[in-house]
Amino acid sequence: MNASMHSSPHTVHRQAPSVANFGVPQQRLHVRGRPTFCTCKAGGRWLEAAVQSTAGRPLCVQLGSAASSAQPTEELEVFKSGVQGAMLEPSVANKNWVRLLAVSVAVLAAARFSPAYLSSKALGFVHLIAFGTFLGTNIWTTFVAGLTMFKNLPRQTFGKLQSKLFPKYFALLSTAIAVCLGTITFAPGAVLPRGQLISLGVALGTTVLNWLWVEPVNTKLMFDRYALENDKGSRDEAKITQIKKDFGKWHGFSSVLNLAGLCGVLAHGWWLGSCLTLLPA
Numbered sequence: 001m002n003a004s005m006h007s008s009p010h011t012v013h014r015q016a017p018s019v020a021n022f023g024v025p026q027q028r029l030h031v032r033g034r035p036t037f038c039t040c041k042a043g044g045r046w047l048e049a050a051v052q053s054t055a056g057r058p059l060c061v062q063l064g065s066a067a068s069s070a071q072p073t074e075e076l077e078v079f080k081s082g083v084q085g086a087m088l089e090p091s092v093a094n095k096n097w098v099r100l101l102a103v104s105v106a107v108l109a110a111a112r113f114s115p116a117y118l119s120s121k122a123l124g125f126v127h128l129i130a131f132g133t134f135l136g137t138n139i140w141t142t143f144v145a146g147l148t149m150f151k152n153l154p155r156q157t158f159g160k161l162q163s164k165l166f167p168k169y170f171a172l173l174s175t176a177i178a179v180c181l182g183t184i185t186f187a188p189g190a191v192l193p194r195g196q197l198i199s200l201g202v203a204l205g206t207t208v209l210n211w212l213w214v215e216p217v218n219t220k221l222m223f224d225r226y227a228l229e230n231d232k233g234s235r236d237e238a239k240i241t242q243i244k245k246d247f248g249k250w251h252g253f254s255s256v257l258n259l260a261g262l263c264g265v266l267a268h269g270w271w272l273g274s275c276l277t278l279l280p281a
Contacts, residue, residue, distance in 0.1 A: 097212055123183045128272075130179035133172070134203070135269065138262050141169055156226055163219045170211030173261065177204045180268070196271055203264030206257040214254045221247040 092098055149158055181200045184192055225243045228236055 120187060123187045127180055127183040130176045130183070131265065131269065131272065134176040134180070134265050135262075137169065137172055137176070138258070138265070141165075142258060142262070156229075159222050159226070163222065166215050166219070167211065170207055170215060173207045174204065174211055177207060177261070177265065180265075193271070196268055199264040199267040199271075201264075203261040203268070206261040206264070210254055210257045210261075214250060214257060218247065218250045218254055221250060 146162075149161065153161065177200060181197075181204060184196070184200075221243055225240060225247065228240050228243070
């Protein structure tokens with residue numbers, strides 16, 4: 001319901017919330033004669049902007065929407081670009097792989113030079129937790145969650161979701177297998193069979209390779225294809241077909257690496273099982 005106050009020269013007309021292009025409710029404010037504030041929600045955050053009407057004419061403030069009743073001012077354009085752009089370029093120290101490397105080096109160094117801080121049983125417990133985390137996460141994502149989302153989500157929605165999940169997925173697996181390798185290598189008096197070093201090393205190497213190299217290439221190819229498919233002009237079908245072929249090759253490579261990591265951890269699990277003795281109740 002619209003409400004108007006005609007007794008004041010500074011009339012503010014409030015309309016019902018509309019839905020902008022990014023799909024969230026938003027207030028539209030028509031402002032006369034003085035600066036005012038408008039609020040909107042974008043990217044999960046509430047934003048506030050000061051807007052001055054031009055030449056006494058009302059300005060419809062509706063960030064992100066093409067259904068504006070007036071051309072936005074230069075200040076509003078600057079505000080919009082500031083809202084949508086990155087706050088800053090992250091430094092190398094803020095990269096996740098650098099953080100993981102620093103933490104891993106610190107933990108491995110502490111385990112190597114101060115093994116007495118954790119008992120053999122505590123190290124065994126941590127090792128099993130890390131092993132279970134890798135195995136459960138890999139099996140669930142590869143054989144259950146991924147296939148379910150692929151069959152029930154629109155293709156581009158599925159791809160965009162996976163582009164957010166896969167970096168976290170490979171980072172978690174890399175951390176888990178690094179913990180497995182560290183706890184069993186630097187445990188007091190541990191003598192690890194060569195075969196177990198190979199199986200865990202293969203799992204770690206393939207997973208890190210997927211995380212830092214193959215997955216980013218796959219994601220870039222996917223979004224390049226989406227950009228061409230969503231182009232409102234003439235579609236370059238030949239380029240779309242070529243990107244589709246390239247994506248298929250890299251995706252297959254990623255799947256092979258993921259399977260190799262899983263096989264390496266399963267081989268280690270067989271060895272772990274041979275070391276366990278299940279006591280009767």
